[in-house]
Amino acid sequence: MPEISPTIDSVAGFQVAGVHAGLKKDGALDFSLVLSEVDCAAAGVFTRNKVKAAPVLLDTERLAHNSEGIRAVATNTVSANACTGTIGLENARSTAEMVAEAVGVAAEQVLVMSTGVIGTHLPMKKIARGVELAGANLGSDWRATAAAIMTTDTRPKLGSVKVETAGGNYTIAGIVKGAGMIAPNMATMLSVIVTDAGLTVSDAQESLRQSAQQSFNRIVVDGDTSTNDTVLLLSNGMSGVSLSTGDELSEFQSALDALTRYLAQEVVRDGEGVTKFVTLDVINAATEADAERIGQTIGASVLTKSAFYGSDANWGRIVAAAGRAGTAFDPDRSSLSLAAGEAASDGGGGLKIFSGGMPTDYEEADAAAIMAQPSMTFTLDCGIGAGRATIWTCDISHEYISINGDYRS
């Protein structure tokens, strides 16, 4: 397994900045820029919500026409620029134009991302200020850049992985924000991943699609899906290492997968009001898609999440959630085990609490001791087929309700 560093030193040919443009009232960083010295092969995966924010529409269009020549990604917080109609699209375009002018590229080479409240227009004067400041402060402070895309996140989330090959070394690095509205299909999640390895656009797109599927699409904070979800991958080739053979791409894929899994799990750990990190390992479902759907349904169940919060081994809620997932499921063929920590248990080990349609004779105190831990893993063996998926989720706390009861104010 490639080793992930929770920091980013530098990635050849990329410069970044995170600045305070005046969007946030408390003076915190709120606008960021990622710039490549040379044209990048770029790829993106976006929200599947029918309500797509203006930056999602703009980036999708831009990647369709200019995916071999992307140079920059600019991100603002506070306003999501979603449900903003034609004005919103104009504002997204205008942001890209300002960035292009500030850093000396063409507007078509700039992607934009927004996060914040839905239904408010971008404050363009403040955006202009952000562009100006970011352009003047480019450097290698990835931590500030990651901080500048945060909303209700409590800490910047970033990571990198170095890959050593016979032909030279390259780096993949990424920043991510999340916190709430996180569900399958990357709800209110923004991430920019850059690499100085060289990739074709089609390889970049396929790698990112695969990687997002086993990472960002397998986390659940609250079951909501945002209008703005975006994960971008930019490859500039400045390390001098170009990837084209099957082996090279496969090595890249496993490093990218490790990085996206790390970033995705960081989103759950820093979820709004989260006190427990829960791994749901669904095994022996009819198909992988069924396993994923069962895990996502359990992860999104408010009842189950409340039980996690209360350290209550109320496993019946887990089995009941599996039963309403809309997949093949037979409680009489299923079993459920519980273990402390984060390792998926491969169906072995752990405390078996449900089997053959009935509770086992486990000791409640043993289950309670595991539930009291900050992280735990449930393994649900469906006993039907060979489908497997691991979902990372969390509890729902009083704090979540407080955060989301007055987020706008």
Next chain:
Amino acid sequence: MPEISPTIDSVAGFQVAGVHAGLKKDGALDFSLVLSEVDCAAAGVFTRNKVKAAPVLLDTERLAHNSEGIRAVATNTVSANACTGTIGLENARSTAEMVAEAVGVAAEQVLVMSTGVIGTHLPMKKIARGVELAGANLGSDWRATAAAIMTTDTRPKLGSVKVETAGGNYTIAGIVKGAGMIAPNMATMLSVIVTDAGLTVSDAQESLRQSAQQSFNRIVVDGDTSTNDTVLLLSNGMSGVSLSTGDELSEFQSALDALTRYLAQEVVRDGEGVTKFVTLDVINAATEADAERIGQTIGASVLTKSAFYGSDANWGRIVAAAGRAGTAFDPDRSSLSLAAGEAASDGGGGLKIFSGGMPTDYEEADAAAIMAQPSMTFTLDCGIGAGRATIWTCDISHEYISINGDYRS
């Protein structure tokens, strides 16, 4: 619209009891019995969860074979008798046998319902005590009977409607429990509805199916679906009024619909930790099914529910939830209005806050004043077709998390 009374005086030929069998630790009523003097035509609608509790399996089987001869319904609280395998089925059967013996009918004439924690076996000694006490205390105390099926409900929920016809008068009456785990498809909802009108089994079944679809299937408390949902309709004909013509059945249907809508709304009003009652009127969707699904998705969104709780007119979350419902939806053709109170607005009136893909120039203070009310109605006009559905839902509060964090203890 038929007038619903929040009480039940008497329904010809039915006797009821609600007793304390020792299931609940605090001495509260916890076991109930509904008995008809004569055989009833019976119908039921049940959970669609793949994990079905033992009483659901038993009742389904019994209605398939003996739906013209049902005499009694017994309900216990504290244990749901779900995820209990063959032992659970034996216990459900045994409960019915004890009831049959106590009241002098055949075991095949008795239906059973359970509600409470999943994965614990029925305490049969206490159940036996409940059967004995209930059999000895039969009368017309419907309020106690409704109280005896409660779990986290804060008050008994019951209602009745009297229908006057040229051929005589009849009554329809019902009790219901709900509180949490309430979602489309009647999660953790139990209801017994009785009538002294005479119906065939097939008319009873069709009336109940239709009625549940526009009432119990259109409420959302938390989006979870239980293993035990059951709504039963028993018709004993003791009023002397038999219903068979289209007009008679149509009159019955509208009275039954008014009663089930009332009972369903009572479940939302008494939902766990609920402070706001929210009506979601989805109009002009592509189809009625789409309208229903959009309303249910909004109603189950934890983010939206948190905003209701915080009296925050964060309408973007409503539009975003509509966009991920998996139906046809186009924000640019949609509009959203908000009004105080419970009346669906038919698309007119109310404060329009979103239209043509953008926020209107409404005053935030006007929206906030409505959001501060204990009940409010959102009208989402999808601008696509003629599909319409009204969903009743509520907020999610700190209290919900507290209740469900330690429900078992």
